[in-house]
Amino acid sequence: MSKVSLIRCSSYNAAEVFEAVKKAVDLLGGIGEFVKPGMKVLLKPNLLSARLPEEGVDTHPEVVRAVARLVKTQGATPIIGDSPGGFGKNVDEVFEKSGMRRIAEEEGIELVKFTSSRFVEGIPISRYVFDSDCVISIPKLKTHSITVLTAGIKNMYGTVVGLYKAECHSRAPKEDDFAKVITKVYSISRPALTILDGIIAMEGDGPSSGNLRKMDMIMASHDAVSIDSCIANLIGLEPSDIRVTKEAYAMGLGEADLTRIEMVGDDPDSFIANDFKLPQTTALKLIPKAIANTVATFIKFKPSIDGSICTRCNLCKTTCVVNAIEIEKDFCKIDYSRCLRCMCCHEVCPYKAISVKRNILTKIVWG
16 A cells, blocks of 8 residues: 545645645654655755746745755755756746745755756766755646646656756657656656645646646655545546556556555545646547547647747747747747647746647537
């Protein structure tokens, strides 16, 4: 049996968050089960882009603070690090705007950039993963236009350094292949403990342009696959509907059989959200594969740039590995003959200038 703790937390008040995080970890045996005195502990939040905490795009700094304080009670040394999405992104700006620099300074914690890597099976993984005695993942609960959800498993994809993350979309354009890449990274950088920030989640067209939704939850487990499986169940999906979760389970990286996952803490039924809005792109993913293969030719999604909102920061352009985006003073254009529909541009845009557009048939079928 795998164990997942679920604790209600209704705000990002520092004291309330710490109490919820501590209670969630205590239900797993306490922080001492994972962290020992003298350890160097890497805290890996989800820092997608330079957004304010209240925008709900990045892991909230108060959840990271709570985990850091818990680690320090064991006489261990926490550090905070991530590799934000978007090649060429100003990491210092992400640290500053997300609130990570502020809490790192207030708590006397080192804030590190994932720049140096070690190649494992051809994948450049941050050296901090290997140089630390323990890794604690602190993901944010959000939807994702390609993987449906981004939570425990996918958060560790952020340990990949440099342009490789974006290149994977061109190397593995099919969702099943991309799921294999994500789970391979998870298998290499697998954390000892995952603590999920689900107080304010993101639904709809996440992971950066969706709508915020109050879920009031902190989840914790040694098994991120179990966390992702429980989340799927709470929002009306089967764990196998999430291909990353399905692949991780098939690889033996964690438990996705809900009958073999023990949930402890607050009543899971009080968190059920069957009306949780999924990305528009999910419509094709959740129909039977035989049917999907038939209708896929007619169901189209694509990223679209709103030139009136675009600030010409060029982040989408530098992220695009197939050079399909052209940004000029008077126009913004995507060359759809090159576009992979990987939605990386939509994911990294900090201004919500890139949306997911559907063709007429898709609108008729799914509304």
